[in-house]
Amino acid sequence: MAYEDEPKIIHQHINVPDIRKIGVYEANGGYSAWRKALSEMSGDEVLNEVKASGLGGRGGAWFPTGVKWSFMPKPVFPKYLVCNCDESEPGTFSNREIVLKHPHILLEGFMLGCYAIGCNHGYIYVRGEMMKGYAVLRQALAEARARGYVGKNVLGSGFDLEITLHTGAGAYICGEETALLSSLEGDRGQPRLKPPFPAVAGLYAKPTSVNNVETLSNVAYIIREGADAFKQYGTEEKPGMKIVSVSGHVNRPGNYECPVGTPIRKVLEEYAGGVWKGKELKGFYPGGSSTPMLGPDKLDTPLAPKAIEAAGSILGTAGLCIFDEDTDIVHVAARLIRFYKHESCGKCTPCREGNDWLVAVLRRLDEGRGKDGDLDMLLDMAGNIAGRSFCLLGDAAAAPVVSSIKEFRADFEKRITNPPDEKIFIPLSIANGH
């Protein structure tokens, strides 16, 4: 079956012309789940349906969404639902497409989420750079308000709901849920100690659930069609579909929605048209740059959390980045670490100082000035960052270093023993003094 003909959930109507407009969205079944919930379901029933569907958080952690919602203490008010639309993991771009083309599917899921947990004022945190996406959401939200789907006494149901669009201003760390809440409260986007978890004390120290765009965009389908319909796709462990963002050296980079458990090979070869220019595959990372790189021998691994873990990596956001046979892995590792150094929030020492040192050593390797012992030093430093940082950014930064050395050690050694005659200096990013 051609990709276009395969079943989809979020992408089912994404290319319908003008699906961004509320009338077109409704003509394609939009907001029927919201009406259904308000007329025949209680908030608990919506929550239980999502729980029964097995929907897991698509932002990368894959934690069961319904379970996360059920952790919120009932008698505490107000409660908050916050949508994490701070997509900035290198190689991940599925949320951007949803927001730009299909904003109402997110808004409907967000409304259902608010109803499920008893939240009367929710916030959607859109990364600052996503200006067009923000503007599209603002128009869509105004339309939803004009229809009466948001506001006081929604559709006469007695349920009050306000939705606010908030915006970041350029900081990868704000994708970490507690950093996002700090940012939303008007502070620097730095992570907070857990516990207390946001479910107990999140936004304004009230019970809060932070959910990813893609997660919430699945909720309308689950409520409209039922948990069993959702579970017909995917694996027993993680039902449903996942949008895989394919980038790097492929013929057709893009977002492909396919059942959880689809083999990486199928996504690469059938959907994305294979490695570009007829070249061979050198390696890839499967779930955004924070997940360990793998070699071609892992190409048949299914895109499901446990399977990817068994293969030595993490499914994460399913941001699949492909490297062709000529890729300079030493440079890729150096450039990725430059990213983490830039994005470290500076709160804890292992991440702030460690990434700086990783960049220094990787840079000299990249430039052909590496020394014996550099690889062991890199692994030692990475080992002192991972698991010892305040939040997961430290682990994320260590992953590309450790995995690239593990998978492609010969490339690194060659760069030390046979430095290129001509200095191949490729500048690392200069990022505006920040």
Place this chain on the structure above:
Amino acid sequence: MMSDAAIARIEEICKEYPNRKSALVPALYVAQREYGGWLPREALREVAEELDLPDSHVYAVASFYSMFFLKPVGQNIIQVCTTSPCELRGARDAVECFKKRLGVGVGETTADGQFTLMEVECLAACDRAPMAQINEDYYLDIDETRANEIVDALSRGEKPPYAEFEKNLGGSHPIAFSDEELGIDVSGIMPAEPVVKKEKPAEAPADAAAKA
């Protein structure tokens, strides 16, 4: 001094939150728009006063986020994404195209103050690399022809082809604009029919619980 319209927009934003501090990032966008694309100390002090926050807090926040500029920048800001997925698909060449065309290096502004060239980290559009954010718009699949077309149009004060926004926002974040300025349009959209609550037999909730 910020205009009355800017203060009004900040006040409008403040209504969305239980405290004024939460409006800080949006308010900084409003101030940055007012001050021509960057935030002098005076702007930070005004925001602090408006939101009743310490100056030091406003400075701490403004200096944390990469989209607030604490030094003057060119009228147009060209920000090429060079993080790995983009770099693998030729982002380095895109940077060179802009450098050649503008005659400046990365981090520099042209002598006429028209353009600042920057490299930035992942903008989440890796499928259409090389790409750049230029003012309020993303530009995708950038090659030399496209880079020159974009710079030509901006030099003439026009919106380049393939821009995302039709309206020129001057590089400011749309949150700094009122609905009217942004052209938010809900004309012709009528309120939906109210829902009819379906009364359930008493055992229904137990069913739902069992199903879960």
